[in-house]
Amino acid sequence: MIFSPALIAYRLLTRLIEPLAxxxxxxxxxxxxxxxxxxxxxxxLAGAARPAGPLIWLHGVSVGEALSILPLxxxxxxxxxxxxxxxxxxxxxxxxxxAKRLPPGVIHQFAPVDGPSAVAAFLDHWRPTVGVFVESELxxxxxxxxxxxxxxxxxVSARITDKTAEGWKKAPGMARALMAxxxxxxxxxxxxxxRLTALGARVDGQVNLKLSGEPLPYDQGEFGRxxxxxxxxxxxxxxSTHEHEEMAVVGALDHLADRLFLIVVPRHPDRxxxxxxxxxxxxxxxxxxxxxxxITDDTDIYLADTLGELGLFMRLxxxxxxxxxxxxxxxxxxxxGHNPLEPARLGKPVVTGPDASNWAAVTRMxxxxxxxxxxxxxxxxxAVVGALxxxxxxxRDMGERGRRAAxxxxxxxxxxxxxxxxxxxxAPSRGRR
Numbered sequence: 226m227i228f229s230p231a232l233i234a235y236r237l238l239t240r241l242i243e244p245l246a247x248x249x250x251x252x253x254x255x256x257x258x259x260x261x262x263x264x265x266x267x268x269x270l271a272g273a274a275r276p277a278g279p280l281i282w283l284h285g286v287s288v289g290e291a292l293s294i295l296p297l298x299x300x301x302x303x304x305x306x307x308x309x310x311x312x313x314x315x316x317x318x319x320x321x322x323x324a325k326r327l328p329p330g331v332i333h334q335f336a337p338v339d340g341p342s343a344v345a346a347f348l349d350h351w352r353p354t355v356g357v358f359v360e361s362e363l364x365x366x367x368x369x370x371x372x373x374x375x376x377x378x379x380x381v382s383a384r385i386t387d388k389t390a391e392g393w394k395k396a397p398g399m400a401r402a403l404m405a406x407x408x409x410x411x412x413x414x415x416x417x418x419x420r421l422t423a424l425g426a427r428v429d430g431q432v433n434l435k436l437s438g439e440p441l442p443y444d445q446g447e448f449g450r451x452x453x454x455x456x457x458x459x460x461x462x463x464x465s466t467h468e469h470e471e472m473a474v475v476g477a478l479d480h481l482a483d484r485l486f487l488i489v490v491p492r493h494p495d496r497x498x499x500x501x502x503x504x505x506x507x508x509x510x511x512x513x514x515x516x517x518x519x520i521t522d523d524t525d526i527y528l529a530d531t532l533g534e535l536g537l538f539m540r541l542x543x544x545x546x547x548x549x550x551x552x553x554x555x556x557x558x559x560x561x562g563h564n565p566l567e568p569a570r571l572g573k574p575v576v577t578g579p580d581a582s583n584w585a586a587v588t589r590m591x592x593x594x595x596x597x598x599x600x601x602x603x604x605x606x607x608a609v610v611g612a613l614x615x616x617x618x619x620x621r622d623m624g625e626r627g628r629r630a631a632x633x634x635x636x637x638x639x640x641x642x643x644x645x646x647x648x649x650x651x652a653p654s655r656g657r658r
Contacts, residue, residue, distance in 0.1 A: 229398030235365050236341070243340030250338075259335075260317060266335040269346030273332050279649050280309040282353035282376075284336060289435070289564070290359045291319040293382060295326055296438035296635075297357070300642050302328050307653055311351055318532075325533040326442070339364040348374055355648050359434060360384050360413075363403050372406040377648035379409040380426075381641060382434045383417055390420040401425035409644055411637075414586050430640065436587065436631075437638035440570045441536025448540055454520040458486040459614045460541050465492040465563040466548030469555045470603075471500050474546060475509065475526065477603040481611050488538050490529040492548060492563070497530030504528070539568050543620060544613050546606065550578030554602040562588070566634070569596050569627035574613050574620050576600060590634060596627020 250267055253259040259267065266272050281301055285291040291314045298310050312327065313336040314320060323333050334351075337343040344366045356371050356378045363380075371378055393400040404410070404426040411432035412418040418428050459482060463474045471489050478487060491500060497515060504511045504526060511526040512518035514534075520527060529538050539545055545568035549560040561583030565575045575597040581588040591597035598609050613620040 229396070229402045231396035231399040232365060232369075232402050235399070236369075239340050239366055243338075243342055246338050246340055246343065258317065260320065263320075263335055267338050267343070269337040269343035269348075269350070271347070271350040272334060275351055276309045278307055278309060279354040280311055280351060281645070281649075282311045282313065282351060282356045283359070284313045284357065284362060285319070285359040286315045286336075286362050288316070288319045288322055290314075290362075290382075291323055292326070293434040293438070294357075294359055295328075296638055297434060297641065298331050299328050299439070300638060302330055304642070305646075305649065305652055306330075308354075308649065311353065322533060337367070339366045341366055341370070344370045348376075354650075355379070355645055357381055357645070361389065365399070365403060368403055368406040377408045377645075378406050379411070379641075379645065380407045380421075381409075381411045381432055383410060383412040383421060384414070385412075385417045385420045385424075387420070390424065393424050397424075408648070411641060429644065432637035432641050433586070433634075434638065434641075435564060435584075436566065436634040438566075438570070438635070441539065441567055443534070443536040443540055447534075447537055451520070451537070451541060455486050455541065458484045459543050460486045460488065461544050461546060461610060461614075462488045462490060462538050462542040462568075463546045464490050464535060464539065464548055464568070466490065467492055467552055467557075467560050468496065469557055470548050470551050472503050472507070473551060473555055473603040474548075474606065475504070475507075477606040478610065481607050482614065485525075485614075486527070487525065488527045488529050488541065490535055490538055490548075494530040494532060497528060500528060500530075535567065536571075539571050539573060542568070542573050543617075544610050545573045545575050546610070547575060547577040547581075550580050551603055552578075553580050554578060565591055565597055566631050569624075569631040572621075572624040572628040574598075574623040575627060576606065576609055576613075578602070587634075591627050591630055594626045594630035596623055596625075596630055598623075 250259055250264050254261045254264055263272055283294045285294050301308055301310050310331045312333050315336045337347040348370055353376050356376045358380050359382050361384055404424055409429050410426040411429055412421055413433035422428055509525050510523045511528055512520050512524050513528045513530055515530045547563055547565050550562040552560045559580050562581035568575050569591055577599050579601050600609055
């Protein structure tokens with residue numbers, strides 16, 4: 226074991242303060258940050274029984290990481306139905322989204338706090354064979370205890386910024402000790418690979434789970450119903466929008482076409498009341514999805530303020546404008562954009578703003594393929610979106626180029642699953658019929 230004074234101090238401190246965890250969690254319940262019915266899971270107390278046999282544990286802290294896990298969970302359940310898949314996350318929103326998206330048979334639990342007793346209770350109950358941590362979730366007690374129990378650990382889609390790497394350099398022994406816990410480390414890009422190698426990781430290669438995955442699911446009945454209501458009007462979807470972006474996009478596209486049907490899908494539906502007030506003040510005719518307000522011939526905008534239906538709305542689109550990418554151009558803080566592969570997998574032409582820093586490699590790949598266009602501000606949207614709506618063949622060609630590029634980028638999942646299988650017992654023989 227690598228000696229690290231910082232790691233020893235961390236483990237001692239968490240042991241001393243862990244008795245306060247129930248009180249802190251109760252406060253978070255009152256603030257709406259924890260599920261009152263499942264808060265004990267944060268103390269390592271299981272909310273479900275552990276099935277017999279090998280178990281693969283997948284962990285991602287929040288919505289983006291959790292959703293990137295889904296393709297791997299689906300592959301495991303398809304190829305090895307004898308293996309239980311446990312997914313842990315740390316946020317309420319991620320649990321709500323996964324409740325609608327997890328494959329049958331996959332168990333979800335909230336991740337334990339990083340206290341020695343909570344970690345021990347969690348690991349004693351679930352006894353994982355393999356543990357996969359997505360992006361940059363490095364909890365020392367959890368990692369060290371899992372390693373000690375013989376869990377084969379992998380750090381996947383690892384993303385580490387210069388700032389984070391500089392922070393770890395202040396505790397190099399601790400960084401090396403944590404990196405030594407992983408049997409496999411797969412960064413999502415070369416820059417992260419270089420930084421992790423400098424911290425002591427043995428890098429296997431590059432894998433980005435967010436490049437993998439199937440097209441977003443959707444309700445076929447609802448697709449047919451909404452398509453009939455929209456009729457032949459051109460549809461633009463503003464997906465995963467943030468504060469100020471909704472009204473900027475609405476204003477930019479206002480006079481693009483008299484019959485344009487704009488679907489606005491806010492990243493956080495709890496902002497819908499605020500968005501609705503702004504739309505009403507500016508005189509727009511709109512309908513709210515969450516309130517089941519009807520779409521009529523006079524409806525200009527559909528405020529899709531629900532969770533888990535982005536696949537439905539993107540399938541209705543002729544063009545998708547990705548939110549989270551215009552904030553700096555509107556005087557706000559950087560968001561870093563959202564996953565442009567989601568519309569690309571559906572063959573939809575994608576338009577994004579100037580800030581796609583969280584998806585830089587993906588955006589660059591799609592742009593080089595001809596499946597994505599970037600603009601500097603919402604004021605440039607009319608020219609780009611208008612041209613695509615005016616030339617359906619060009620829009621379809623652009624969407625198809627993006628779809629092919631997205632399919633080619635998904636090969637990393639195969640490499641990852643092949644490596645993880647080496648840590649599993651042989652699959653039971655199915656015998657002859």
